[in-house]
Each structure stands twice: as C-alpha cells, then as structure tokens.
Amino acid sequence: MKPLKKEDIQQEVFDLYDDYAHNRLDRRGFIEKLSVYAVGGITVGSLLSFISPDYLNTILVPQDDPRLDSKTITYESPKGGGTISGLLSMPKNASGKLPGIVVVHENRGLNPYIADVGRRAALEGFISLAPDALSPLGGYPGNDDEGRTMQRQRDRFEMLEDFIAAFEYLKNNENCTGKVGVVGFCFGGWISNMMAVKLPDLGAAVPFYGGQPSAEETAQIKAPLLIHYGELDTRVNAGWPDYEKALKENNVDYQMFMYPNANHGFHNNTTPRYDEQAANLAWKRTIEFFEKYLKV
Incomplete structure (x- = not known):
C-alpha cells in the first residue's frame, strides 16, 4: 500500500x-x-x-547544535509545583545580554517538538526557557499519551504559576536583559494569554490557538499580543469574538491572524495537522514581534 x-x-x-x-x-x-x-x-x-507525532524525523535544530549553548536547568516555583526543570538555550558566544522568551508546551509536557521550538527561538538571538510542567510528576514520560494523562493530574492554575516562575527566572538571569516574552501552543496558548493577564511587566505574548481569558481578566492585560488561530479550529476560535471585544474595550495592543484552511496545531511539524506555509509565516511574524518589543 x-x-x-x-x-x-x-x-x-x-x-x-x-x-x-x-x-x-x-x-x-x-x-x-x-x-x-x-x-x-x-x-x-x-x-x-x-x-501520530513523528519526533524522530522532524527536529529542525538538533540537541547538540554547535551554534547553541543548550542545557537542562531547574528553578523553583513556590506557588506551583516546586522544583521545575526546563531547557535553557542561547546562542553560543553571544556578545552582551539577550532578551528572553518562555516557550510553553501543549497539554502533554515538554516533548521533543517544544524543546525544538525553544532551540529555534534561541537561534533567533534570544535566551529561551522551555519548562516542563510535568516535572513534579517525574517529567515528560517519552510519549504524548502518557504525557496527557500525567498533565491532567495537575491543576492548570498551579502550572500557570510554574511558567510565571520561569518568567522571573529568565528576567533575573545574568545573560538576560530583563525583557522577557512568552510564546505558547494550545494549552501553552492559554498560558501565554494568562501570563499577559498576571504579569504587568511581561514584554510581549504570542499565543498560538490558545484558550481566551475572561473579559474581567482581559482588562488587566498590559503586554502587546500577537494571536495566531487556524481557520479550521472551530473549538478554540469560538472564544475569539468575546476576546476581541474585550481587547478593544480595554485598548489592548494586539494583532490577530487567522490562517486559512489551517487546523489546530498547524505549527506542530510532527503531525499531518502541520501547515508549512502557515507555520513559517506565523513563526516569522512571531520573531519579528519579539524583536520589536523585546530588543529595544
């Protein structure tokens, strides 16, 4: 066949x-x-x-890429899960301090795709941290089915605190300028939106197909937003009209792009939901957005 x-x-x-x-x-x-x-x-x-995901043949930036210093670190999340591990990546031999990006995984822990995205961000001239919210349970188990089961055991607001703590870790890192943004996918898109709600000093937020905050929460957002949706993702997109209304009412600086004929997960190049044209354009826009708001 x-x-x-x-x-x-x-x-x-x-x-x-x-x-x-x-x-x-x-x-x-x-x-x-x-x-x-x-x-x-x-x-x-x-x-x-x-x-199903193909993690073996889809990595764009290898773990041992000679252009990067990339290593697993731990940091403390006192309001969340305690000790959290994450992949910290930055360009090798960088001259001076760099702005930071927190990279937030989907609903299955720090799998190879998200780790790869963390390295991609670092290659663009940032220091990135991709935390694993499954750390309190032993970390990403090596496959997404078990990862989803494990992530359901954690409270999402406690996990939000883990990523807020990652923001603080990066902000205070000796190699960081103190300007930090966030990009997240699916569950991580919701986290990105909520970090914008919770952190008045967040530099920029880029949610990919993420769940939306309430109108009351949206009123607290100070960070500029770059929002990506796939046209075929009717489940997540259903929340956009109310979110857009609240963003406008509160004069939040935002841009939204709807990618034609793209599914939920269109940026994830490990599954056939991947849309290469939409993913490349969304990533280009994401990096340009971070350069505008973090490299100033």
Whole structure:
C-alpha cells in the first residue's frame, strides 16, 4: 500500500484527533470512531500511524547544535509545583545580554517538538526557557499519551504559576536583559494569554490557538499580543469574538491572524495537522514581534 498523504485524510479525522488529543475522547473511543474512515485500502493502523507525532524525523535544530549553548536547568516555583526543570538555550558566544522568551508546551509536557521550538527561538538571538510542567510528576514520560494523562493530574492554575516562575527566572538571569516574552501552543496558548493577564511587566505574548481569558481578566492585560488561530479550529476560535471585544474595550495592543484552511496545531511539524506555509509565516511574524518589543 502506498504511503498516506495529507490530502488522503478527511477533515473529520483531524477533528477526531483533536478530540482525542484534548481528552474529550479516550483511546478506545478514538480508534472506534477512526475505523469509520478506514476504507478503500486505508487501515486503522495506517491512519493511526499517519496522524501520530513523528519526533524522530522532524527536529529542525538538533540537541547538540554547535551554534547553541543548550542545557537542562531547574528553578523553583513556590506557588506551583516546586522544583521545575526546563531547557535553557542561547546562542553560543553571544556578545552582551539577550532578551528572553518562555516557550510553553501543549497539554502533554515538554516533548521533543517544544524543546525544538525553544532551540529555534534561541537561534533567533534570544535566551529561551522551555519548562516542563510535568516535572513534579517525574517529567515528560517519552510519549504524548502518557504525557496527557500525567498533565491532567495537575491543576492548570498551579502550572500557570510554574511558567510565571520561569518568567522571573529568565528576567533575573545574568545573560538576560530583563525583557522577557512568552510564546505558547494550545494549552501553552492559554498560558501565554494568562501570563499577559498576571504579569504587568511581561514584554510581549504570542499565543498560538490558545484558550481566551475572561473579559474581567482581559482588562488587566498590559503586554502587546500577537494571536495566531487556524481557520479550521472551530473549538478554540469560538472564544475569539468575546476576546476581541474585550481587547478593544480595554485598548489592548494586539494583532490577530487567522490562517486559512489551517487546523489546530498547524505549527506542530510532527503531525499531518502541520501547515508549512502557515507555520513559517506565523513563526516569522512571531520573531519579528519579539524583536520589536523585546530588543529595544
């Protein structure tokens, strides 16, 4: 059987995967529903394999990239989970201090994709910290299914405190200028929005397809926002009209981009939800945004 291509897959399969990835469908239910689309020589196994993350062949910046100093560090989150580990990355032989970026993972811990994004950010001339909110439970377990199960055991507001503590760690790092922003994906998009709510000195926030704060919370935002959504992500996008209204009413500095025909997770290059054109454009905009607000 010839390998599956993205155009072979119906949109309903991506929507099913979104339900499964966000704990609205257990694995048994996911596979049962997936079987409906196993037709015309396409098996459930081939569908499951195709839509699952491929971390082996998708890394853009290797762990040992000679252009970077990249290492695992720990810091304290007294209001959150205690001792948190994270990947700290910065350009090798950087001249002078650098602005910082907190990179926030999805709902499954610090997997290889998010660690890679942390290194990508560092290559753009920043010091990045990609924390693992699963640290109190032993850290990312090596696969996303177990990672999602573990992350459900933690309170999301306690995890928010872990990322706020990461902001403080970076802000006070000897290699940082003190200007720090945040970028996050899915769960991390919600964290990015909420860090903008909670931190009046946050330099900039870039939520990718993240859940939105309430109108009351939005009124507290001081940081500029760059907001990315995928057009096909109807679940998350449903919250945008109210968020936009609150942003306008409170004169928050924001930009929002809706990427045509892009799914939730379109930046994640390890799954077929990845949209290369949208991902590259969104990342270009993200780096330019951080350069504008953090490198001043």
